[in-house]
Amino acid sequence: xxxxxxxxxxxxxxxxxxxxxxxxxxxxxxxxxxxxxxxxxxxxxxxxxxxxxxxxxxxxxxxxxxxxxxxxxxxxxxxxxxxxxxxxxxxxxxxxxxxxxxxxxxxxxxxxxxxxxxxxxxxxxxxxxxxxxxxxxxxxxxxxxxxxxxxxxxxxxxxxxxxxxxxxxxxxxxxxxxxxxxxxxxxxxxxxxxxxxxxxxxxxxxxxxxxxxxxxxxxxxxxxxxxxxxxxxxxxxxxxxxxxxxxxxxxxxxxxxxxxxxxxxxxxxxxxxxxx
Amino acid sequence: xxxxxxxxxxxxxxxxxxxxxxxxxxxxxxxxxxxxxxxxxxxxxxxxxxxxxxxxxxxxxxxxxxxxxxxxxxxxxxxxxxxxxxxxxxxxxxxxxxxxxxxxxxxxxxxxxxxxxxxxxxxxxxxxxxxxxxxxxxxxxxxxxxxxxxxxxxxxxxxxxxxxxxxxxxxxxxxxxxxxxxxxxxxxxxxxxxxxxxxxxxxxxxxxxxxxxxxxxxxxxxxxxxxxxxxxxxxxxxxxxxxxxxxxxxxxxxxxxxxxxxxxxxxxxxxxxxxx
Numbered sequence: 102x103x104x105x106x107x108x109x110x111x112x113x114x115x116x117x118x119x120x121x122x123x124x125x126x127x128x129x130x131x132x133x134x135x136x137x138x139x140x141x142x143x144x145x146x147x148x149x150x151x152x153x154x155x156x157x158x159x160x161x162x163x164x165x166x167x168x169x170x171x172x173x174x175x176x177x178x179x180x181x182x183x184x185x186x187x188x189x190x191x192x193x194x195x196x197x198x199x200x201x202x203x204x205x206x207x208x209x210x211x212x213x214x215x216x217x218x219x220x221x222x223x224x225x226x227x228x229x230x231x232x233x234x235x236x237x238x239x240x241x242x243x244x245x246x247x248x249x250x251x252x253x254x255x256x257x258x259x260x261x262x263x264x265x266x267x268x269x270x271x272x273x274x275x276x277x278x279x280x281x282x283x284x285x286x287x288x289x290x291x292x293x294x295x296x297x298x299x300x301x302x303x304x305x306x307x308x309x310x311x312x313x314x315x316x317x318x319x320x321x322x323x324x325x326x327x328x329x330x331x332x333x334x335x336x337x338x339x340x341x342x343x344x345x346x347x348x349x350x351x352x353x354x355x356x357x358x359x360x361x362x363x364x365x366x367x368x369x370x371x372x373x374x375x376x377x
Numbered sequence: 378x379x380x381x382x383x384x385x386x387x388x389x390x391x392x393x394x395x396x397x398x399x400x401x402x403x404x405x406x407x408x409x410x411x412x413x414x415x416x417x418x419x420x421x422x423x424x425x426x427x428x429x430x431x432x433x434x435x436x437x438x439x440x441x442x443x444x445x446x447x448x449x450x451x452x453x454x455x456x457x458x459x460x461x462x463x464x465x466x467x468x469x470x471x472x473x474x475x476x477x478x479x480x481x482x483x484x485x486x487x488x489x490x491x492x493x494x495x496x497x498x499x500x501x502x503x504x505x506x507x508x509x510x511x512x513x514x515x516x517x518x519x520x521x522x523x524x525x526x527x528x529x530x531x532x533x534x535x536x537x538x539x540x541x542x543x544x545x546x547x548x549x550x551x552x553x554x555x556x557x558x559x560x561x562x563x564x565x566x567x568x569x570x571x572x573x574x575x576x577x578x579x580x581x582x583x584x585x586x587x588x589x590x591x592x593x594x595x596x597x598x599x600x601x602x603x604x605x606x607x608x609x610x611x612x613x614x615x616x617x618x619x620x621x622x623x624x625x626x627x628x629x630x631x632x633x634x635x636x637x638x639x640x641x642x643x644x645x646x647x648x649x650x651x652x653x
Contacts, residue, residue, distance in 0.1 A: 106461040109622060113454040116618065119583020128582065130418045132453055134410040139458050142406045149459045153446045160436010160446075170429045170436075177408055178389040182415050183425045185382040306404065307395020346388060 110136045155298055162297040166259065168202050172299040175199060175345035176308075188326075193236035194372045198347040200329050201317065203257045208247060208270040216284040217248060217271040220264070224253040224286030227356060228364040229332075232279040233320055236370055240279025244322035244371070247272050248283065250315070255291035287356065287363060288314040290339050303344065313339035313348060318369065325371035332367055386412045431574055438573040442535065444478050448575040451475060451621035452584075464602075469512035470648040474623040476605050477593065479533045484523060484546040492560040493524060493547040496540070500529040500562030503632060504640040505608075508555040509596055512646055516555025520598035520647070523548050524559065526591070531567035563632065563639060564590040566615050579620065589615035589624060594645065601647035608643055 113132050117125045142148075162169035174180045180199045188197040211217065233244040249270045251257050258264040273281050292310040295303060303310050315331040333340060333348055335355040340348050356363040389408050393401045418424075438445035450456045456475045464473040487493065509520040525546040527533050534540040549557050568586040571579060579586050591607040609616060609624055611631040616624050632639040 109454050116584055117582050127418045130414050134414040138406050138410040142403045143462055156446050157436050157439045160433050163433045170432050178385050306393050308392055
């Protein structure tokens with residue numbers, strides 16, 4: 102295909118001489134790919150205007166409690182790709198996945214075995230337990246485990262005025278054997294917020310907005326790289342079509358009945374921080 | 378370079394089966410280039426967040442009178458590229474350039490030779506004249522010529538409460554010989570609105586925000602493709618560094634003294650509409 106107006110791309114890139122080196126590098130790649138996209142798609146003026154209006158609406162949907170550009174990044178797989186670039190998989194280290202927009206900072210500290218519920222839920226009770234270990238499998242005592250999930254109604258506390266703040270959230274600390282344990286309910290699948298441009302795009306693409314049921318974890322310990330991940334449930338109908346592409350096979354777990362409770366037992370492996 | 382997480386890109390693209398064909402085509406190319414950009418830049422989480430925040434601020438800067446995403450498109454050369462895709466250059470047809478954000482629709486109809494000023498300006502008087510012709514050079518009678526430019530203070534009427542609305546704007550019609558003529562002032566260079574994210578990006582890249590002095594034209598006639606273009610002035614210091622990449626060599630004109638007035642004589646060539 103004949104390349105249209107190649108000197109334009111050279112001109113745009115050539116005018117970044119005075120930019121800081123990293124900005125120049127990133128913007129050069131951005132302009133190259135953006136122009137290549139426009140050329141290969143042979144984007145029309147009408148399509149360009151549709152894109153401008155879509156991005157404008159996306160920005161204007163953002164508020165203190167809604168980040169529509171992150172949702173857009175999520176549904177196009179960009180968030181997972183950025184995560185993968187910073188967190189290469191390594192033997193003995195748990196795979197990471199997206200943080201998502203519903204992490205709300207440190208929560209109340211709970212004791213091993215406590216429940217993260219602040220009110221009753223109709224969901225089936227679930228015990229989650231296991232260890233935090235290093236890449237060699239040695240236990241890490243005193244690791245912090247933050248967890249969060251939705252209620253049975255598919256909403257996080259911050260999306261639902263009826264839930265007490267902090268419901269289905271909590272912070273635990275591993276004991277001397279690196280063990281953690283808490284009580285919750287079996288998580289449910291839920292749609293990402295789909296009343297804005299990201300949701301409209303999903304619909305236009307013929308995609309559903311659901312995330313497979315999961316519990317979020319953020320695990321940190323001194324001298325280890327912070328781990329942000331989820332655990333998903335085996336057999337969930339959305340595992341292969343998570344709206345934000347967050348599922349990795351190693352993160353799928355199977356609850357089993359144990360001491361009369363549905364129980365997930367899962368160990369998390371942390372990577373040593375490299376000395377830089 | 379080892380490609381990180383290639384199956385992610387395939388997964389995103391593979392989930393567009395139910396999209397309309399053109400949307401699927403455009404989004405497939407967009408996702409491919411967006412992911413390739415993120416991989417090649419090895420974008421960090423911090424850089425990704427900076428990008429999300431930049432796009433959010435860009436959307437939130439938009440209002441009824443400000444389109445910051447168009448400005449962003451302009452300064453990255455995307456607007457000119459889209460223009461070039463729809464308007465391939467052809468012998469006898471005037472080159473097009475960007476519409477820009479300051480076109481405000483049809484204006485008062487003026488007679489051949491009239492001035493487009495609604496108040497006095499300190500700028501040097503200028504006569505602009507010539508013909509509208511087809512690609513073979515035959516005159517087109519009854520063509521509509523809409524013109525607009527800034528005042529000497531570098532602002533368009535819509536940016537400046539002190540200017541009467543419609544100042545330095547007007548609509549003319551070519552006579553039986555295809556001729557047009559109007560009186561104005563020599564245009565001045567001006568900065569694009571640079572108090573928002575687009576302006577911040579320009580500054581980070583070490584680029585100035587100026588556009589070389591120009592007069593805008595939108596020329597239309599039945600059975601011809603509408604022409605959107607500018608005329609620039611020879612010798613202007615910003616011709617090689619227009620902030621929006623709008624300059625094409627064929628659009629640079631030289632005013633000459635004629636009948637005691639600085640005069641630009643320029644013919645515009647229109648392309649026949651193809652029968653589709």
